[in-house]
Amino acid sequence: MSTTTSPTTGRRVPPLGGFNPTVLGLELRRMLRNRRTLFFSLVFPAALFLSFGTQSDWDHSVGNGNVAAYVLVSMALYGAALIAASSGASVGAERALGWSRQLRLTPLHPAAYVVTKTLVALALGAVAITTVNLVGVVQGKPLMAVGTWLACGALTLLCVLVFAALGVFVGYLMPGENAMQVLGPGLAILAFLGNVFIPMDESSLVYRIAEWTPMFGVAEISRAPLTGDLAWGAVPNAVGWLVVFVAGAAWRMSRDTARV
Amino acid sequence: MTTTLAGDVRPPALEPRPAALLLSGVTRSFGDVHAVRGIDLRIEPGEVVAFLGPNGAGKTTTLDMVLGLGRPTSGTVEVLGLEPREAVARGLVSAVMQSGGLLQDLTVRETVHYVASLFPHARPVDAVMEDAGITRIAGRVVAACSGGEQQRLRVALALLPDPALLLLDEPTTGMDVEARRSFWSTVRRDAAQGRTVVFATHYLEEADQYADRIVLVAQGRIVADGTSAEVRALASGRIVRATLPAPSPAVLASLHDLPGVDSVEVRGEHVIVHADDSDAVARHLLTHTPARDLEITARGLEDAFLTLTQERPA
Numbered sequence: 001m002s003t004t005t006s007p008t009t010g011r012r013v014p015p016l017g018g019f020n021p022t023v024l025g026l027e028l029r030r031m032l033r034n035r036r037t038l039f040f041s042l043v044f045p046a047a048l049f050l051s052f053g054t055q056s057d058w059d060h061s062v063g064n065g066n067v068a069a070y071v072l073v074s075m076a077l078y079g080a081a082l083i084a085a086s087s088g089a090s091v092g093a094e095r096a097l098g099w100s101r102q103l104r105l106t107p108l109h110p111a112a113y114v115v116t117k118t119l120v121a122l123a124l125g126a127v128a129i130t131t132v133n134l135v136g137v138v139q140g141k142p143l144m145a146v147g148t149w150l151a152c153g154a155l156t157l158l159c160v161l162v163f164a165a166l167g168v169f170v171g172y173l174m175p176g177e178n179a180m181q182v183l184g185p186g187l188a189i190l191a192f193l194g195n196v197f198i199p200m201d202e203s204s205l206v207y208r209i210a211e212w213t214p215m216f217g218v219a220e221i222s223r224a225p226l227t228g229d230l231a232w233g234a235v236p237n238a239v240g241w242l243v244v245f246v247a248g249a250a251w252r253m254s255r256d257t258a259r260v
Numbered sequence: 261m262t263t264t265l266a267g268d269v270r271p272p273a274l275e276p277r278p279a280a281l282l283l284s285g286v287t288r289s290f291g292d293v294h295a296v297r298g299i300d301l302r303i304e305p306g307e308v309v310a311f312l313g314p315n316g317a318g319k320t321t322t323l324d325m326v327l328g329l330g331r332p333t334s335g336t337v338e339v340l341g342l343e344p345r346e347a348v349a350r351g352l353v354s355a356v357m358q359s360g361g362l363l364q365d366l367t368v369r370e371t372v373h374y375v376a377s378l379f380p381h382a383r384p385v386d387a388v389m390e391d392a393g394i395t396r397i398a399g400r401v402v403a404a405c406s407g408g409e410q411q412r413l414r415v416a417l418a419l420l421p422d423p424a425l426l427l428l429d430e431p432t433t434g435m436d437v438e439a440r441r442s443f444w445s446t447v448r449r450d451a452a453q454g455r456t457v458v459f460a461t462h463y464l465e466e467a468d469q470y471a472d473r474i475v476l477v478a479q480g481r482i483v484a485d486g487t488s489a490e491v492r493a494l495a496s497g498r499i500v501r502a503t504l505p506a507p508s509p510a511v512l513a514s515l516h517d518l519p520g521v522d523s524v525e526v527r528g529e530h531v532i533v534h535a536d537d538s539d540a541v542a543r544h545l546l547t548h549t550p551a552r553d554l555e556i557t558a559r560g561l562e563d564a565f566l567t568l569t570q571e572r573p574a
Contacts, residue, residue, distance in 0.1 A: 011350035011351060011352060011381060012350070012380045012381070013349045013350060013380075014378060014379065014380045015380075018378045020377045020378070022373060022374065022376075022377035023374060023377055023378070026366065026370055026373065026374050029370075030363070030365050030366065033365060034365070094363065097360055097361070097362065097363065097364070098357065098359070098360030098361040098362075099360075099361060099362065099363050101329070101357065101360075101361055102357070102361040102362070102375070102417065103378075104327075104328075104329060104348075105327060105348060105354055105355055105418075106348070106351075106375060106378040106379065106421075107348070107349040107350070107351065107378055107379060107380075108378045
């Protein structure tokens with residue numbers, strides 16, 4: 001420092017609260033380096049599709065397509081939900097490591113951080129959706145119009161936000177490895193209840209309960225372009241759970257501003 | 261660390277220079293726990309200040325408020341005339357944390373890049389890594405770095421914005437003697453160029469050797485503030501020892517009557533005086549008595565630390 005620093009001149013605050021492509025790129029690279037996350041959110045859903053989607057009734061018609069297409073959309077949702085939740089949970093892990101504290105010593109605005117993490121979750125969700133769909137294309141059994149295919153993918157991506165928020169919430173409740181140990185089996189159970197793995201008997205009691213669980217609404221929405229049908233409760237379910245998880249995450253985050 | 265701040269020249273006469281750090285009547289309570297009970301402190305640019313105190317004295321709480329990580333319950337904190345969060349957003353204040361604070365799955369270079377991308381004025385990544393001595397391990401994943409290497413990475417991150425005020429919380433933990441010495445010589449060189457450094461440490465000799473000024477806190481208050489010698493003198497005064505064979509009771513009484521004398525002790529040929537004002541005792545001994553071989557010693561900083569920070573009624 002050859003001259004005295006003057007606080008009010010010569011020093012700017014970064015634009016966009018510090019949001020920048022370097023951080024986005026590094027955050028993506030971190031998630032893509034995590035082999036376990038990649039296996040469970042890319043390889044595992046693709047394998048599930050290959051086993052569920054090739055059962056004897058695969059070419060039965062469903063709405064504007066066939067059963068294989070129905071299973072494909074469901075599995076893409078499952079994989080994307082898992083990777084987005086894992087990405088969300090990393091926020092809690094970073095806090096436990098003291099990285100959040102390190103970031104608070106930079107101009108990075110909390111909103112820019114949340115936006116970055118959301119974009120990372122969406123990008124990874126897109127990777128999972130694309131991977132599972134590519135497996136479907138290569139396998140050749142799913143049948144639906146290209147427009148339907150794209151619409152399902154886009155809606156699935158939107159629905160992934162619910163699980164990114166869930167990941168942040170759970171990540172704050174139990175930081176580190178524990179979060180994924182709860183989220184992994186937890187999401188599998190939610191997927192069963194959400195009609196994602198195996199279609200449930202609509203007259204059963206379990207179905208009545210399942211209609212209220214977090215993956216039920218988003219699964220209905222993701223498949224709507226294919227089935228041409230949207231249960232009336234699907235959108236309120238998805239929006240409701242998104243609000244619950246975002247509120248939960250915000251509540252936990254605000255509780256620890258005393259010492260970040 | 262050679263650093264430049266382009267376009268940052270301003271004639272000093274136009275405005276009074278703000279203090280590097282200014283705390284006025286700062287308190288901070290967590291429910292019934294009063295961590296900080298009223299701190300007033302002014303630190304000028306370029307000072308190297310050691311922040312000493314026992315665990316739970318309120319050091320970290322105070323440093324957190326300087327970084328804007330916590331708000332004072334009452335009072336104000338200003339960094340270079342700005343709100344702490346404003347100063348942080350402009351890269352004017354940064355800190356090296358004691359532990360943690362690093363992502364284990366990034367490499368050293370990626371970590372520096374990450375943080376550098378957040379500052380519009382970040383110094384070049386390569387130069388900062390060179391200064392912090394981590395160029396050789398740039399490609400290594402943080403999880404594979406030793407404690408000392410991680411600490412050097414934290415130092416690099418803190419130096420990226422070229423801060424005017426640098427806070428160090430136990431900065432040399434985990435460093436060997438050589439690394440510690442080179443770390444402090446870097447800090448002193450930066451301070452000579454105008455950087456203000458405030459560090460908390462539990463190595464008293466580090467405070468003694470490297471700080472211009474020592475601020476001693478206990479139970480949320482400043483109990484001593486001054487140079488190392490002044491702080492030591494505050495606690496226990498100094499010891500004046502001289503050779504004075506067979507002193508008469510009148511001589512001993514005259515010593516006792518000097519201002520600030522705590523005790524006068526005769527041991528064989530020697531007289532030992534504990535006093536706050538050692539100069540007055542020495543002057544008296546040399547001019548009014550036949551004393552010779554006079555020796556003045558200060559009590560250690562550790563004694564001062566213990567005396568000044570002991571529990572006292574609130």
